Amino acid sequence: MKRPLRVGNASGFYGDRFDAVREMLTGGELDVLTGDYLAELTLLILARDRLKNPELGYAKTFLRQMEEGLGTAHERGVRIVTNAGGLNPAALADALRALAGRLGLPVRVAHVEGDRLPARDGVLTANAYLGGGGITACLRGGADVVVTGRVTDAALVGGPAAWWFGWGPEEYDRLAGAVVAGHVLECGTQATGGNYAFFTDHGVRRLRRPGFPLAELHEDGSAVITKHDGTGGVVDVGTVTAQLLYETAGARYAGPDVTARLDTVRLDADGPDRVRISGVRGEAPPPTLKVGLNRLGGWRNEVVFVLTGLDIEAKARLVREQLEDAFAPTTDVRWELARTDRADAPTEETASALLRLVVRDSDADAVGRAVSGAAVELALGSYPGFHVTAPPGKGAPYGVFEAQYVAAGEVAHVAVLPDGARVVVPPPARTRTLEPVPEPELPKPLPPGPTRRAPLGLVAGARSGDKGGDANVGVWAPTDDAWRWLAHALTVDRFRQLIPEAAGSPVARHVLPRLRALNFTVTGLLGEGVASQARFDPQAKALGEWLRSRHLDIPKALL
Secondary structure (H helix, E strand, O other), rough: OOOOOOEEEOOOOOOOOHHHHHHHHHHHOOOEEOOOOOOHHHHHHHHHHHOOOOOOOOHHHHHHHHHHHHHHHHOOEEEEEEEEOOHHHHHHHHHHHHHHHHHHHOOEEEEEEEOOOOHHHHHHHEEEEEEEEEHHHHHOOOOEEEEOOOOOHHHHHHHHHHHHHOOOOOOOHHHHHHHHHHHHOOHHHHHHOOOOOOOHHHOOHHHHEOOOEEOOOOOOOOEEEOOOOOEEOOOOOOHHHHHOOOOOOOOEEOOOOOEHHHHHOOEEOOOOOOEEEEEEEEEOOOOEEEEEEEEEEEEEEEEEEEEEEHHHHHHHHHHHHHHHHEEEEOEEEEEEEEOOOOEEEEEEEEEEEEEEEEEOOOOOOOOOOOHHHHOOOOOOOOOOEEEEEOOOOEEEEEEEEEEEEEEEEHOOOOEEOOOOEEEEEEEOOOOOOOOOOOOOOOOOOOOOOOOOEEEEOOOOOOEEEEOOOOOEEEEEOHHHHHHHHHHHOOOOHHHHOOOHHHHOOOOEEEEEEEEEEEEEEOOOOOOOOOOHHHOOOOOOHHHHHHHOOOEEEEEOOOO
């Protein structure tokens, strides 16, 4: 048997900690270092870069990181695998070759292409989510650095694992294990205590600068999630559970290479800052690939009015009525009053509420001077204490994300090796149409007993995020007794009661007993995706924390 593969992560998004590459390369042993730079919003940002300069379209940060890290990686024999190629992986590969030449390094660079699809009129980007096959082919072809465009985040780990162990395309359980490990690593420090619901259990000092995660992958598909010795943060069953639930949905976690069964995942403590993942089962992948489309949706403007002291509701009503005539009939107008004010407040800021106006229109003029000018003109003739948080602007374009699906065989997945040879990655020979998993048997409920009105977050953790216009909220119980209560108490109806914003949206609940977790999907809560900024928290990052803050009757035995 081959020794375990040590895969680290140094980026969870475009803009993550710059020095993470150096930290991961010098902090301990690694075989592969990955970096995830792409998100739905990132591709829109890169598309705007490329409109200005066709030679761009990739994550420029990664190239700067390689200026100081490529030599260290070469000396230590660490291979680099990243999706920083974005919309132009070939250009980034060329830039890396030029960099290696300037540094005098004999580094072999390969890239993966084929994710970029023809876009219909009005669409800025159309990219299929490829699997890890192209990465595997590049590594087999001798690449030291592999640059991709839009692949699934987990493919950055699954591709190297298949290369290292020589797995075939139908070794589904092993591939699924690598996908699960890849999903844990993909968001960087979210696996090592970042954005963690129970962060107070570990102390602020320990979490001040969490280290980035790594996985020790074994030939049977099992893995241990850990981090370099001496780095900050924490890896425990809770932090790994939280990341497993992030931006997933039901028991079947579909990808281009394999469908991983999240309801088979087993997590066990394996020592300090070590969590073992085992038991993962896999199935044939679906016959289609997800395609992410980004387009400009129109123009958007925003004004936030500050309402201080008494008569908050009346002040809000006055300014709304004063601005009614400023909006064109086609303009989408949304008002939101956040009652952040307190009675008899000790500071002016805590005596103030915020009235947020958001306008959208296909016509830039309708949300530009027509709105900002009308707001400014109220300065001396509106409610007492009139002021805004920032001068109104002229408006800005906003984006819309849409997901579609195409047959896997229609996408040309190609690995371009260091010598320029082009290797076509065939689509899966076997596929399986996705079907929902029947809800498993719930645990026996706790016996009746006294309860106390208290926040849900005292007995349950949560992590939330976005998938296009849908919000995902994963909720888990840290103990068996809390799970026995949570599985019966947090129904779809109760979720809607606690999150009134979801009242008009379809809500699905998925049960994952081995993780003591429930995963909720709220369809359409985020409108047309993060770039459209349809709500106060456009990526639903804090939706789970709002849920944890809501009060309900909790058994005193759990408190």
